[in-house]
Amino acid sequence: SQLNNFSCSGSSENAPLKAKFHYREGSVDGVVYQLNDTAYVKAEDGKPDYIARIVEFFETSDNEPYFTAQWFYRAEDTVIKNHSGLVDNMRVFISDVKDDNPLDCILRKVNIAQVLPNVDLAEKRKEIPSCDLYYDMKYTVPYLTFSNIDNENVKIESENNAEKSDWSLLDLYSGCGAMSTGLCFGASISGIKLVTRWAVDMNKYACESLKLNHPETQVRNEAAEDFLNLLKEWEKLCNEFIFKPLESAASDEKADDEEPETQSDFEEFEVERFISVCYGDPNEQKKPGLYFKVQWKGYDSNYDTWEPIEGVSECKDAMRDFVTKGYKEKLLPLPGQADFICGGPPCQGVSGYNRFRNQKAPLEDVKNKQLIVYMDIIDFLKPKYVLMENVVDILKFAGGFLGRYAVGRLVSMNYQTRMGMMAAGSFGLPQFRMRVFLWGALPNQNLPAYPLPTHEVVSRAVIPTEFEEITVAYAANENCKLANAVYLKDAIKDLPAVNNDESQDERNYGTTPITDFQKYIRAPSGKLYDHLPYKLNKDDYERVCKIPKTKGANFRDLPGVIVKGRKVEWDPAVERVLLTSGKPLIPDYAMSFVRGTSTKPFGRLWWDEIVSTVVTRPEPHNQALLHPLQDRVLTIRENA
Template identity: 55%
Template structure:
């Protein structure tokens, strides 16, 4: 491999570049072009730490636009509500609600079972099933004692401790004869020594249906392993050796799964802090693991707003590709963006952006009004998770985001198309009575926040203080109108508590919590926080994408997601690589003009940089 500082690229030194014209652009495409689905080769995708499936959704949409059929075959996440959302929107996906390390152990056990019962066709359990029964088979018609249960079939498998026995192992979910699914139980494999035929049938059927991936059967692995050890909220942060921190363990597990399954491609996403914390230790570790596994690799930092969203949200992405495959490039921005945030100096060459002198022809930056101005007005208390639109879309973004899954060319979720006119999850987190009373007194104007409430004044150095000439206002509950935590937040210098967003603004990033106490999340003109659907719009979720769980859990799913348009652009890059379209050693490429179906009118010809370090 050769190493290039640009996008920290480790790539094969290919002879194919000899005589080939270097290019950083791709041929133009149309959303209507491409072969019929039946004529496309299907590539399989495993979504690790999947959440509700935003990353895989975007990858599948983008790959299709490049003429590649990518299907989310498997997904794994610990959040049961996120798994329910993903399963609803991807009904053909095998969704597993479990820890990633248990999933890896299960894959290893599953391979052994497949070797035994499929590859070698064994008819017995042999020594790995302790205390095997030598009893004669019972006649099926023979009646059983009341306290004896007979296995009808096996319906699922897992590795872990589902019965909380204190011991991990391989377990099967059993359907008992004369009982329905509500009576299914998890049983350890060594407790099923009389049921080897059931195990054999389950394994053979599961192998045929690919209920679990085997080494070499996965084309793409994507995922965002949580690295909570780099968070500023972690009181026990370990900068000297981050991998000894249990909160960073999942990065190791992610790479271990990659090493076991050996997919053609890997795409890992994470917060930019992995490139800042401890001199970028965790980012360097991820790159080094891929290179040590003989993968080509490439690192890039992408800004969600650069791909047509009214939020900034910078994230780090790492591509991995087997030596036999074409290493994907990073797609250059399609939209201008309102600049925020800092770029890690050590990785400044990894920012996915145009050079300052380049002729960018970016589309106009999107703002809040572009994304949510067509949504119906709702109250602080809105119990219905399904409602009707009450107006037509007003912007190109809104027209696009309302498209059905078929119109977005998404193969993985054809069955999830909603009925015409239905709007899902347009619900705000209901504020308590005191907070609702406070929000009602926040003026409906740009920049309004708790500082506009009675009795607050701004003193020296933009620090808030109570006005001594005005008695402290109280709510009907007896609580103060202006709470102490708002006055003391960031030593009184912050204007975020109870701040309204405004129509011509963007948000720094969509958050997982909807409380207005220390962040700007109030609707511009309604007395409430942004709804789940409004946050989902800011993340680029299509309106057909329905979420499950309590309202608080839905906010978490949306806030933790990869912005769908970013994943869509990366999916197009993946598709181009699978087709062998990329030539040259440049790490970035320009998306075709017709790629951005959700852009604003025409290019602005802006000469402003995509993003700058502040």
């Protein structure tokens, strides 16, 4: 019943091996290995040895000794790659990958312990027994997933989510709240009442819009890093005024009573109450810190001011009242109170529109700093679930540096993770808009799957080869019937004509919806809102009026240029045409954009096309944004 290492070839064949005998143990260089032992396995020269569990010993029909290995991954062997330093170097990840190898590839035994995953890293370290390596998750290639291990011997206690009536959500970089709103709708289908309790965004107009639509939400118009600092200060305040032992609080009150009253700072103004709190520089004096908004006794709200905590620290009663009220109303989340965090950290540092990207050290670029802040907030609040959204460039840029960092941070915090890439067009929208979504889930939660496509879509992007496994799609052998793709005509052809200088914000449709999309998207009131375009300046408007109203028309159809192959050039036989203002009809930037190969400047969309991605500033200088038949860019309503 023991398999000894004979003279082996040192490599396994691609063809399936036929086993003549199976064994319970094997011997390599005098060392006996049992089934389910773990061992280092010979790797290529210059590479670290592989790590495997021995799940089978057998002798082939050619009398060669072999073993079947179930492989472990180190962090650097996974999608995390060059961010493996984020993960404990003793930690490895079991896989479902198994293959057959010559017995003499086994080098030596390694002691690998299985431990329970635990988001409390300090507690987890206490539970790790004496060992060489340990594992608490498995890694699978589809969707580059880190997840709990299916093992009857080790049970992870799952939280009973059905017992929780409301789930609290924090929407970071919220904009107007579209992502959190969609998540709340989706959660309701699963019988979970998810409520957006908090939202954070730098844009005050987006915050005003979100608050108007979601009055129950605590909307904060501030930078995410200021919000993180505020959360840390809020926890300190709650510890002092809410969770402090009663004896300690009574002792403080007695000490306060013994101190002589000093109200020199408030001889003229006396604090009535605190009405808000923030971290930052609300008075714009370059003095960032914790501030309270004060309502002064005897004065109306016009006299409310932001005061640093150092200036009001003696007002204990007012501060206790404010913190107590804020704690009861969940003004801010404490660790463990936010069940769900969603958001898309700003991506300017990796966006293809940014010509000055830092390829060598992306995280040193201030434009990418928000990804670090986002993960720091997750680390502090420890939500049950995380959903991050971002542009595909986080996987294309610098070898996927930022995408790998995001996964590494979550795994280092002991979150299960799953990465998927989905196009909006695959779910019935007339734009492609491919985005990356990263799930995170605590070990005691189920790691969600991604919704499968419902519609055909016109592909408008290149998927990074290394990340093909995360494209959300049906398997090649699955027979499914998808709905027809939705095109521009299906979405906006029912809308009335408007001009470049349109100013009417509300109107009647005056038309009948034809397609299912048009019927679905109309408001119940029957009113048409925001059907006005970004107003072009006089020069751009004059240029747009000269673009033919045909499919594929763009600046190349204007006089004075010729096209050779893919590149546009000036026509030497034609004098440069000028606008009424004296500026050139065809601007230099249109000719030089993407080294003269782009057809996007002043390009018209067409009815049987889709929009690749809706952009924030809809100028036609480097995007095809013109209405098919009208001399203007798409309106706010058409873009929506």
